[in-house]
Amino acid sequence: MSKKYRLLIAEDHTLLRAGLRALLAQDTDIEIAGEADNGRDAIQAVGALSPHLVLMDLTMPGMNGIEAIRDIKRRYPETKVLVLTIHKTDEYIHESLRAGADGYILKDATHDELRVAIRSVLNGKTYLSPDISAQVINGYLGTGQGATGSSPWDTLTHREREVLKLVAEGHPNKYIADYYSLSVKTVEKHRSNLMKKLDLHNASMLTAYAIEKGLLAG
Numbered sequence: 001m002s003k004k005y006r007l008l009i010a011e012d013h014t015l016l017r018a019g020l021r022a023l024l025a026q027d028t029d030i031e032i033a034g035e036a037d038n039g040r041d042a043i044q045a046v047g048a049l050s051p052h053l054v055l056m057d058l059t060m061p062g063m064n065g066i067e068a069i070r071d072i073k074r075r076y077p078e079t080k081v082l083v084l085t086i087h088k089t090d091e092y093i094h095e096s097l098r099a100g101a102d103g104y105i106l107k108d109a110t111h112d113e114l115r116v117a118i119r120s121v122l123n124g125k126t127y128l129s130p131d132i133s134a135q136v137i138n139g140y141l142g143t144g145q146g147a148t149g150s151s152p153w154d155t156l157t158h159r160e161r162e163v164l165k166l167v168a169e170g171h172p173n174k175y176i177a178d179y180y181s182l183s184v185k186t187v188e189k190h191r192s193n194l195m196k197k198l199d200l201h202n203a204s205m206l207t208a209y210a211i212e213k214g215l216l217a218g
Helices: 015-024 039-049 065-075 089-097 111-122 128-148 158-168 171-178 185-198 203-212
Strands: 005-010 032-037 055-057 078-083 105-106
Touching: 005 015, 005 039, 005 111, 005 171, 015 032, 015 039, 015 111, 032 039, 039 055, 039 065, 039 158, 055 065, 065 089, 078 111, 089 105, 089 203, 105 111, 105 128, 158 171, 158 185, 171 185, 185 203
Parallel strands: 005 032, 005 055, 055 078, 078 105
Antiparallel strands: none
């Protein structure tokens, strides 16, 4: 009897999760162990369900996929993570790989390509969509990986990025403080640090920056 691989689908769109579940149900060696619609729940699900692989969207509410990948790889390094996203820009590719992603595939891929990507990652290989592999070779594996300069985004801490997302979603300091079990004064400090590091001077500018970075994208 062939081995069954447990997969976790981390994706905030309900219809897409259902479509992926139906698509992958055709493969007899794959079992959908669970689903999550945000990065924080994905991390908890990995701990509870021990999937072999996580299909990870990048832009989700609360905690984005890149932060979730980083945390999953720190806590559960044996779990494979395959990014499944609409984003094909260098920044998303490089950030995902630096966070520890084992593969990167675009949402317009065919079922056959998704199957190849899943099995490649499960077998310990890195899979990159053909559409983006040239970018990685020219960037991440070339000057991108060895570049010494850093962008303002790179200077943000894990918590500052989380706070930025919630600020951009329009939540007040009290809500953010309660959400992360922080004091309002600590949240105010994070907001102040964000504005200094990014050279942005109000919530509207922070929101525009978050949109530019894809934090609020679908």
